[in-house]
Amino acid sequence: MEAIPGYATTKKIEKEGDGPGIAKGNNVTVHATGVVKETGKTFWSTKDPGQQPFSYQAGVGGVITGWDQGCLGMKVGETRLLEIPAHEGYGAAGFPAWGIPPGGTLFFTLECLTIQ
Template sequence: MEPIPGYETTKQTITAGSGPVVAKGDTVTVHATGIVEEGNKKFWSTKDPGQQPFTYQAGVGKVITGWDQGCLGMNVGETRKLRIPAHEGYGAGGFPAWGIPPGGTLLFEIEVLSIKGKGGEL
């Protein structure tokens, strides 16, 4: 795992992608699976039955800090692992509704499916 400059979240590329990269302000659609490191318990996956890919606006604080910063620079088709400490995730309060305990460290595997920049599909 390598550090993300200025953050404690770390990243590791699992599968390289190609083409456009995720930049601040882009609309990004991903497959994602989240696990609480303490206990190794999955709390969410877009690949589970009945779930769909997740779409968000990158780099502008619409998702937790570790995810927001950890996905910048990813290419379409890239799969990356992120390890997000609590203070860059859901913090001291956790997210009990999803089974994330107070101070929980999060592990995400994220695959970029598409990127739409301000001018449309990239």
């Protein structure tokens, strides 16, 4: 895992992509799968039946901090694993409705589909 400067979240490129990388303010569409490190349970996946790829504006706080910063630089076709500590994820409260415990560390696998 590689450090993201200024953050506790770390990243690992699992598959290289092509073209320019995601920059702050880009509109991005990704496939995303989130797993709670402590339990090994998947709490969300855009690849599950009935789910759709997720679109958001990168680097502006529209998603949790670890994801928001961890996606920057990704290229179309790239798959990246993020390890996001609680304080850059859902914090001390967690997100019980999704099965994320208080102080839970998250693994997110992101696959960049489009960058605009």
